[in-house]
Amino acid sequence: MTHDVTITVDTAALRHNVEVLRAAVAPAAVMAVVKANAYGHGAVECARAFVEAGVDWLGVADLTEAVALRRAGVEAPVLAWLHAPGEDFVEAAALGITPAVSSVDQLEAAVAAGVRAVHLAIDTGLSRNGAVESEWPELFDRAAGHAAVVPVEGLMTHVSNASSEEDGLQTARFARAAAMLDERGVRPPLLHVAASAAALDYVGSRATMVRFGLASYGLSPYPDRTSAELGLRPAMTVTAPVTTVKRIPAGEGVSYGYLFRPERDTSIAIVPAGYADGIDRAASERASVTIGQRTYRVRGRIAMNALVIDVGDDPVEIGDEVVLFGDPALGRQSAADWADAMGGITYEVVACLAAGLTRRYTA
Amino acid sequence: MSAATSLRRATVDLAAYRANLESLIARLDPVEILAIVKADAYSHGADVLVPEAVAAGIRWFGTVELEPALRMRRLGIGGDASFFAWQLSPSDDLEAAVDLQVDLGVSTLDQLESVAAVARARGGVALLHLTIDTGLHREGCLPSDWPAFVARAVELRDEGVVRLRGIFSHVSETSEADDQAAARVFEKAVADAEAFGATVEKRHMSSSSAALEHPERRFDMVRMGSNGLGIPVTEGVTAADRGLRPVLTLSASVVKVKRVAAGTGVSYDYTFRAPSDTTLALVPLGYADGVSRRAQGAVHVVVNGAPRPIVGRVAMDQFLVDMGDDPVAVGDEVVLFGPGDRGEMTIGEWADATDTIPEEVACRVGARVPRVYVGGRP
Numbered sequence: 249m250t251h252d253v254t255i256t257v258d259t260a261a262l263r264h265n266v267e268v269l270r271a272a273v274a275p276a277a278v279m280a281v282v283k284a285n286a287y288g289h290g291a292v293e294c295a296r297a298f299v300e301a302g303v304d305w306l307g308v309a310d311l312t313e314a315v316a317l318r319r320a321g322v323e324a325p326v327l328a329w330l331h332a333p334g335e336d337f338v339e340a341a342a343l344g345i346t347p348a349v350s351s352v353d354q355l356e357a358a359v360a361a362g363v364r365a366v367h368l369a370i371d372t373g374l375s376r377n378g379a380v381e382s383e384w385p386e387l388f389d390r391a392a393g394h395a396a397v398v399p400v401e402g403l404m405t406h407v408s409n410a411s412s413e414e415d416g417l418q419t420a421r422f423a424r425a426a427a428m429l430d431e432r433g434v435r436p437p438l439l440h441v442a443a444s445a446a447a448l449d450y451v452g453s454r455a456t457m458v459r460f461g462l463a464s465y466g467l468s469p470y471p472d473r474t475s476a477e478l479g480l481r482p483a484m485t486v487t488a489p490v491t492t493v494k495r496i497p498a499g500e501g502v503s504y505g506y507l508f509r510p511e512r513d514t515s516i517a518i519v520p521a522g523y524a525d526g527i528d529r530a531a532s533e534r535a536s537v538t539i540g541q542r543t544y545r546v547r548g549r550i551a552m553n554a555l556v557i558d559v560g561d562d563p564v565e566i567g568d569e570v571v572l573f574g575d576p577a578l579g580r581q582s583a584a585d586w587a588d589a590m591g592g593i594t595y596e597v598v599a600c601l602a603a604g605l606t607r608r609y610t611a
Numbered sequence: 612m613s614a615a616t617s618l619r620r621a622t623v624d625l626a627a628y629r630a631n632l633e634s635l636i637a638r639l640d641p642v643e644i645l646a647i648v649k650a651d652a653y654s655h656g657a658d659v660l661v662p663e664a665v666a667a668g669i670r671w672f673g674t675v676e677l678e679p680a681l682r683m684r685r686l687g688i689g690g691d692a693s694f695f696a697w698q699l700s701p702s703d704d705l706e707a708a709v710d711l712q713v714d715l716g717v718s719t720l721d722q723l724e725s726v727a728a729v730a731r732a733r734g735g736v737a738l739l740h741l742t743i744d745t746g747l748h749r750e751g752c753l754p755s756d757w758p759a760f761v762a763r764a765v766e767l768r769d770e771g772v773v774r775l776r777g778i779f780s781h782v783s784e785t786s787e788a789d790d791q792a793a794a795r796v797f798e799k800a801v802a803d804a805e806a807f808g809a810t811v812e813k814r815h816m817s818s819s820s821a822a823l824e825h826p827e828r829r830f831d832m833v834r835m836g837s838n839g840l841g842i843p844v845t846e847g848v849t850a851a852d853r854g855l856r857p858v859l860t861l862s863a864s865v866v867k868v869k870r871v872a873a874g875t876g877v878s879y880d881y882t883f884r885a886p887s888d889t890t891l892a893l894v895p896l897g898y899a900d901g902v903s904r905r906a907q908g909a910v911h912v913v914v915n916g917a918p919r920p921i922v923g924r925v926a927m928d929q930f931l932v933d934m935g936d937d938p939v940a941v942g943d944e945v946v947l948f949g950p951g952d953r954g955e956m957t958i959g960e961w962a963d964a965t966d967t968i969p970e971e972v973a974c975r976v977g978a979r980v981p982r983v984y985v986g987g988r989p
Binding site for chain 1: 615617618650651653654676698700701702719721746747748750784785864865867869870871875876877878879880881891893895897901904926927929941942966967968970971975977978979
C-alpha cells in the first residue's frame, strides 16, 4: 500500500505481445486473461489495451472481476468461469457477460437469467473447475436442449502442464467431449484448451481459441526460456525511490534479525517497498534490484514497508529511482529473477502485487 | 451475502480488536499505546479500525508513510487523535503534514530543515519525533550525527517552527542482547538530547512483544500493531497466552465437488495423485488472494468441522481440498485461519507452516477478498 512503489505498464509492450501471440497460434482466436487484476498489471487499463490490440475475448476468474470491467466501460466479450454457490447470473445477463458453466445447476441458472450464451467448462484431468466426465452426458443434453435460446458458444478445459503426454491425454479427452456435443447437434465455435504454456509449446492444444495470461504481459511461462526467447516484452516495471542512504560500519547488523552484517564499511539505501506491497519476504537476501545500470542485492529481512540494499561505495542519493524488476533486455532484474529468489513462480511475483499501488500506463 | 462475499471473505472481528486494545491499555497503563495501522492496518482496513481503536481508548496512531495519515486526517477519521508517520519520501506533501498536524519522524538534518522551512512558510508548527538509529540501520540518525541533529532541532524549536514531540527508535528484535544494547543507545540519545534542552513528550522505542515483555523499555509510549490484531509475534507465544483474540478470519465457500478415482492427478504438474478414490472440494482462493503456494502440504483448512489438507498446487485463484469419503457440498464453508474456535489454524500457525510471519500473511490477503466487519459498536 505504499504510494512510493510505482508499477509502470508499457501498453505498447502489451500490444506487441498480443501481435506475437496471435501470429504464433493463427488462425486460432485469442483471449487475453485479465483475472487477478490483470496479473497485477491493472485489470481495466490492460483490458482496454488488449481490446485495442485486437484480442477477441477477455477472460476473468469470477463475475465480480467481469462486472468491474463492464462498469469501467469495457464492452468486449468477457468470459468468467469461477462462480459462487447459488450464483443467479442475473447481473451477468444484464451486463452481457458470458459465463463458463461447469454444472447443470449453473447452466440452468444462467439460462434462467437469460445470459447471451454459455461456454461449457469440462475437467479433462486437472481435477479443478470443470464438469467431470460422468457429468458430461446430462450437462450436454441440457445444454443442447437450451441451445436454441442460449447458444453453447464455447467448450473449454484447462491443462495441467504436467507433461506433454498428460496434456495430450487431456486434449484427447477434450476431443471426445466435443464429439459428444456434436452428436447432440451442438458445435461450439470456440474450442479452448490451452493457456500460455500449452499454447506455445503444444500445437495440438490450440483448438479454435487460446487463452493467454502470463505471456500477454510479456512474461515467459517456462522456467527455462526467457521472454526475449519467446519474442515477448515484459510490460511491467516496478520502481521506488531511495528514501534514506546511510553509511554502516563493518560488522553492524541491518534490518530485522540482523541477517546482514557487512564485512567492510558500506552504504545502504532504504527502498520503501515491502511485503505489504506484495514483495515476498522469502526474497530477503536473495533478490536484487538496479539503480541505473548497477545491480544491488537486497540485504536483511524485507519488512512490511521497506527493504534495504547494499550500495557499497557508489554515489547513491535520496530520490534515486530503484527498479525492482522490469525488462531484462534493459539491464533490469526480471520477474523471473524475483521468482527464483523467492522460490516461487513468475506468476505470483506479478499477481501478488498489491491493488493499492500506483499504476501508470505508458503508450 | 453478495456474490463476492459468497465466494471468499476476510472477516474482521471489531469487538475482538477493541477488547485486545482495552486489555493492552489496562496492562500497560500509564504508558501510552500508539496503534500501528500501517499497510491499511495490516490489510484489515484502517478506515474502519481507527474509529474502533479510538472507542477503545487509543489516542495515537502510526501509519509509517505520510500519505495514509493525511488521507485519514482529511476524512476526519480518528478525530483529534495524533497520527505519526516516519518513513518520509522525497515526494511527500510536507505542507499538508504541517497544516493537518501530522506528527513526523525525522532522521536527518536535511529532513529537519525542509520540514522547518515548510512550517516557516506556512506560519505553522511542525510536530516532530527525532529518530535515533539504535542499530536497525533503516531510518534514524546515527549516534555520531545525533548531537548536531539535536542541537539544530532545539534551535528550530526555539524559533517556534517545530515542536519536539518525541524521540523514537526501532529495535531489531534479533536477540535480547542486541535489544538491550539498543536500549542503552536510546537512553544515551535521550540523555544527550535533554542536555541540549530537548525535552520531549513521548519517548518510544518498543513495539508489540518487546513492549509487553520488557517494561523497562516502555518509556512514555509503545507502538502496538500485531498484538492489537491478536497476532503475537514472539515465537512460541500464542494469542491465547497473551489474553488476546485473533481479529482476522479467512474463509471461502466450496464451489465445486468432485469424486475422483485413485491415481487421478490434481492441479498443475500433478504434484499430488489421489492414493485412493476420494472427494475433492474446490476452494476459490489462490495465491493472488494471499494463500501462499507454500501452503500445499503444509497447512490444514477446516471443512464441516474437520481438518483437511490442501492437495495439489495452489493456483492463482483456487486450490483443492481432499475430503476423503466424507460428505461435502457446494456452498460449504472452508476456514483457512481464524481465532481457532472451530479447529482452524491461527494466523500464527499458518505463518509458521508457510515459512513466514503472521504480519505477511495478514498483509497479503488480496483486494479480491472482500472484508466483512462484525462486532461493530452498537
